Structure formats: C-alpha cells, structure tokens
Amino acid sequence: MILKGQFTIGLYTSFSLYIAKVFSSTQALATIGTIIKPVCLSIERIYQLLDMQGENSGKHEYLNRKIESIELNNVDFKYNTSEEYVLKNLSFKISKGKKILIKGENGSGKSTLIKLLIGLYTPTSGKIFYNRLNIERINNKSLRNRIGIVSQNIFLFRGTVLENILYGQTNRNREHVEKLIDQFMLTEYIHRLPRGLDTEISQNTAGVSGGQAQVIAFIRAMLSNKDVIILDEPISNVDAETREIMLRILKSRKTSSILIIISHITKGIDFIDKIIEI
Ligand SMILES: Nc1ncnc2c1ncn2[C@@H]1O[C@H](COP(=O)(O)OP(=O)(O)O)[C@@H](O)[C@H]1O
Ligand SMILES: [Mg+2]
Structure with missing residues (x-):
C-alpha cells in the first residue's frame, strides 16, 4: 500500500x-x-x-496433678487422608512407676499411638483418660508439660551440646546436667566429644553422630523429670554402643514416673512390666 x-x-x-x-x-x-x-x-x-478453632477449644480442664494413670478405652484411629484404620479397638491401662514396651512391626501404628497420647490427633472413636480425666477435656499445654518425648527424628538446634540439653528447661543448669551424666555413667562418653558439653552443633545434628544425638536427646528428656517419658525406637537405628548405653540406663533406672518404650526390636528389653503389642 x-x-x-x-x-x-x-x-x-x-x-x-x-x-x-x-x-x-x-x-x-x-x-x-x-x-x-x-x-x-x-x-x-x-x-x-x-x-x-484453637486446638484447646473446649478443653477447660488443667492437668495440675502428677500423671498416675493412662487408660485407653476401645480406641480406633484412622488418618483423615486414608480409609484404613491404623489402630483398631485398642484398650490398656498404665499406672505410674511402670515401664511399658509397645511393640509391633514397622508401620503398625506405634508412633501414631504416641501422637494420640499427646493430643496431636483425636481418636476416631474410643477414649483416652489421664488420671481418669478424658483427654478431650484436658488443655494440651498442661498435658504436654508433663510428658517428655524422644522422637524417632531427633532435632538438635544450632548451639552447644549443653544448650541443646538445657533447651526448654527453666530451672536447670550445667551442674544438674553434669550430675545426671555422672549418674548415667556417661561422663567419659561426653568427654569424648571434641569439647565435651561445649561441643558446637552446627545444623540439625551436624557435629555429632546419630548415636550421640540420640543420647543427647535422651539426657534432655530425662533431665526434665516428666511424669511420662516416651522413647520412640530408642534402640532401633543406632550403633551397638548407643544401644548398650540406652539399655543399661533404662534397665537400671528406678522410676516413679511412667516410661513408655516403643520398639520393633525387643532383644535386650527384658526389664519391662508390661508389653503392649500392636
Ligand atoms: N500423617 C499421616 N497421614 C496418613 N497416614 C499416616 C500418617 N502417619 C503415618 N501414617 C500411616 O499410618 C501407619 C502407621 O504409621 P506409624 O504410626 O508411623 O507406624 P510405626 O511407628 O509403628 O512404624 C502407616 O501405614 C503409615 O503410613
Ligand atoms: Mg514409628
């Protein structure tokens, strides 16, 4: 154009x-x-x-006495995302001073049971009682303050070993930690770390081995003197030395609290008052 x-x-x-x-x-x-x-x-x-809704909505009771008993009554549970029940018709009772073993194959629902016990999930049906109080009515914080857990996936923070052990403890200090380590006959073990209690942990567990991380998490849980101590697979994926240490301490420790050990390996765990099989 x-x-x-x-x-x-x-x-x-x-x-x-x-x-x-x-x-x-x-x-x-x-x-x-x-x-x-x-x-x-x-x-x-x-x-x-x-x-x-806040997770404490409707939970008006506070657990302000030592936990003396845990009772499960026909508990069923399935995750929202799946049709299959993980736990079916589970009932048992645990009283204070007892050492309990929860055993079962991988994937049988042991860690799930722990999530129910600390109120992270609610049973699909059935009831859980602490000191005869229904968990549905117990304020979660007041419950969890009384329970110490060493979970399967241990998380350590950036800082020294000591800081990691004291994390979340308000009235404990270095002396308490050293005393406990001595009681557990772990002084030499801790001294083998490059700078003992002052060894720096950089990211998650970098700086210590998996077994050492487990022992650190264990000391952290034991230091706090909780009413219930839960150990999720303390002897499963660890080296022989760590396993021996854990078993020796668990065996020798007299406890006025409730000790729940979860394990699919039962070898060496012969100091138990009650076995719950899932
Ligand atoms: N958050 C979740 N959502 C859906 N299913 C889950 C979840 N966590 C675990 N499961 C399933 O529940 C079953 C039990 O898992 P878990 O309690 O971890 O077993 P265990 O600790 O005995 O090895 C498994 O089949 C697992 O796949
Ligand atoms: Mg598990």
Whole structure:
C-alpha cells in the first residue's frame, strides 16, 4: 500500500505503534487468569486460617496433678487422608512407676499411638483418660508439660551440646546436667566429644553422630523429670554402643514416673512390666 501511495510512512509508523499496544494488552488479559488463581487460593487459605478453632477449644480442664494413670478405652484411629484404620479397638491401662514396651512391626501404628497420647490427633472413636480425666477435656499445654518425648527424628538446634540439653528447661543448669551424666555413667562418653558439653552443633545434628544425638536427646528428656517419658525406637537405628548405653540406663533406672518404650526390636528389653503389642 505504501508503494502504491495508498498508505504514508507516517500512517504506517502510527499503525505499528498502536497495534503493538493492542497486542500487549490482549496478552496481559490472557495471563490474568494464571495470576489471579493463586491469589484466590491464598484468600481461601486465609479464610480457613481465620476460621480455624484453637486446638484447646473446649478443653477447660488443667492437668495440675502428677500423671498416675493412662487408660485407653476401645480406641480406633484412622488418618483423615486414608480409609484404613491404623489402630483398631485398642484398650490398656498404665499406672505410674511402670515401664511399658509397645511393640509391633514397622508401620503398625506405634508412633501414631504416641501422637494420640499427646493430643496431636483425636481418636476416631474410643477414649483416652489421664488420671481418669478424658483427654478431650484436658488443655494440651498442661498435658504436654508433663510428658517428655524422644522422637524417632531427633532435632538438635544450632548451639552447644549443653544448650541443646538445657533447651526448654527453666530451672536447670550445667551442674544438674553434669550430675545426671555422672549418674548415667556417661561422663567419659561426653568427654569424648571434641569439647565435651561445649561441643558446637552446627545444623540439625551436624557435629555429632546419630548415636550421640540420640543420647543427647535422651539426657534432655530425662533431665526434665516428666511424669511420662516416651522413647520412640530408642534402640532401633543406632550403633551397638548407643544401644548398650540406652539399655543399661533404662534397665537400671528406678522410676516413679511412667516410661513408655516403643520398639520393633525387643532383644535386650527384658526389664519391662508390661508389653503392649500392636
Ligand atoms: N500423617 C499421616 N497421614 C496418613 N497416614 C499416616 C500418617 N502417619 C503415618 N501414617 C500411616 O499410618 C501407619 C502407621 O504409621 P506409624 O504410626 O508411623 O507406624 P510405626 O511407628 O509403628 O512404624 C502407616 O501405614 C503409615 O503410613
Ligand atoms: Mg514409628
């Protein structure tokens, strides 16, 4: 058209400029959907958060006496995400001063049972009682303050071994830790760490071995003098030395609290008052 004289260069320049604007706006319109979708989702999540009930809603009782008994009454449990029941018709009673072994194959629901015991999940049906009080009515914080757990996945914080042991303890200090280590005959063991109690742990458990991390977590749990101590697989995935240490201490320790040991290996655990098989 320009060659034929029907269109001037000026017109053509304006045309190009404007058409580029039209295209870019249309493109923006086309992508608006992909931008706005995640926004909608986020708004939905915000509403879900705002509507969430606190985990202590309806839990008005405080556990302000030592835990003397734990009782499960026909407890069934399945996770929301699956159809299959993990625990079915579980009943037992544990009293203070007892050492309990919960045994069962991998995947049988042992760790799940612990999650129920500390109120992280609620039984699908059936009841759990602490001191004859229904867990559904017990304030979670007042319950968890009385329970010490060494879980399967140990997490240590950045800091020294001592700081990690004292983490969360308000009225314990270095002396208490040293005394306990002495009682457990672990003084030499701890001294073998590069700087003893002052050994730095950098990230998670880097700086100490898996077995040492387990022992540190164990000392942390024992120091706090809880009413219930739960050890999830304390002797399963550890080296022979750590296993021996754990067994020796667990065996020799007289306890006025409740000690729950979870394990799929039962070899060496012969100091138990009661075995619960899942
Ligand atoms: N958060 C979860 N959501 C759905 N299923 C789970 C969850 N945690 C564990 N499970 C399933 O529950 C069963 C029991 O798991 P778990 O209690 O960890 O067993 P154990 O500790 O005895 O090895 C397994 O089949 C596992 O896959
Ligand atoms: Mg487990």
